[in-house]
Amino acid sequence: MNIAISGGTGFVGKSLTKLLQDNGHQIFILTRNKSSYENGIHYVQWLTDGARPELELDNIDAIINLAGTSLNNGRWTKKQKKAIYTSRMDATLEIVRIMEELPKKPTVLVNASAVGIYPPSTSECYSENFNDYTTDFLGKTVYDWERHAKRAEKLNVRVALARFGVILGRDNGALPSMLLPYKMHVGGTIGSGEQWLSWIHVEDVARAIYFAITNKTIHGPFNVTAPNATNMKEFGKTIAEVMGRRHWLPVPSFVMRLALGEQSVLVLEGQRVLPSVLEKQYFDFKYPFLKEALEDIL
Template sequence: MKIVIAGGSGFIGGKLVDLLVKNGHEVIILTRSKKTPSKNVSYILWLQEGAVPENELHKVDAFINLAGVSINDGRWTPKHQQQIYNSRMTATDELVRIISAMEVKPSVLINASAIGIYPASYNTVFTEKSAEIASDFLAQTVKDWELKANHVTQFGVRTVFTRFGVVLGREGGALPLMALPYKLFVGGKVGGGKQWVSWVHVEDVVRAIYFALQNDQLQGPVNVTAPTPVTMEEFGKMIGSVLKRPHWLPVPSFAMKLALGRKSKLVLEGQHVLPKVLMANEFIFNFPELKLALEDLL
């Protein structure tokens, strides 16, 4: 397959490119700066003055959109929130424009998304069929992001919204920050501890994206979370167990709000999310249990 990726050099994008190349696919990465091509990976300028990517894209099979400012970096000041929002809207608008201008359309667009679209809850279990949508910043961003990406369906393009959970990896995602207190022997319960963490190993994230590329029956929302969410209290205890560190020093909610500002919602609130679509289509998780994932990553 010939696959175009926006956001191909990020935490998830880099690992996805490696997987696609390993499996013999041709990858084209949309970039804002010139880069040197390598085996099976080339680069095309976009979102720059004079850039017309569609003129260089021929017989493309699929688009994958991972572009956007990371939600894990920095405090959520109003300015940073605007950057998170605008980066996703701008990139998705441009991808829709590119696809609309292409004479031969791709068969599929895989668009990144997030389980933050679901409301925080201690008791509700959310699946792809859940209609409830939260009203906060992240949920509104996800909702608008998916609505923009969905415009390509008018061109007959199958569209999949991969709603990522809390992605765990060594060099990115949420885990390095969550594990740091334990490495310093000051780990403990965060907030009330009963909030849900619908986590997923980054390796399973990229495998799920690849799975969605290959399975024509997948469309619309697809929750990309491990099938075994845990509470924040359980998550912390497991980090301590794997690292052989104590789980003893509680971090009260007000301290998290002081430290992280509005972003504290990511750790103080959570959703119990299940990947029903992946499970129904017999996707096999390499890391279905948290202990397995943390032992691999820590």
């Protein structure tokens, strides 16, 4: 297949690109740089003045939209929140515009999303059927993100919305900053420790996206989380066990709020999210358990 990826040079994009290339697919990565062809990958310029990516994507079978400013890049100032929101909306609307211009439409759009659309809770367990979404900053951002992606359905394109949990990887995502206290021998429970962390190994993220491309029954939201969520206390203890460090110095919630501001919700609040759609389609998680995932990463 010919597959276009926005955000293809990012954390998830790199893993996905490797997986797709290993399976013999032709990759087109949307970039702000000039169009080029390197290492078997077509780089297609977009989101810049005069760019006409649709002219280079006339035979695309699938599009994966991963573009958006990272949630982990510093405090959520007013400027940063605007960048988080607008980067996702602009990229998604441009994806839809490109598809409108293509004589031959791709069969599927897999659009990134997030479990932040579900309300924080220590007692609820969320599947894709839950639709009483939260209205905080993350909830509104994810809701609008998905709403814009769904515009592609009017073009008879199958739209699959990949609601990512906390993605674990060696060099990027949330994990490196969570490991730092343990490396310094001061790791411990963050906040109450009861908040849920719906995590997933980055390799399983790439595999789930590929699965959604090839499985025609997946449309609408599908949770991209491991089947065994954990609370923050157990998450920290597992990190300590795998690293051979102590889990002993708690970090109170007010300290995290002082340090991170509104961004602290990423570690102080959470949701228990089940990958019900993937499980019903018999998706095989390579890393269903946290200890195995961390052992592979670390």
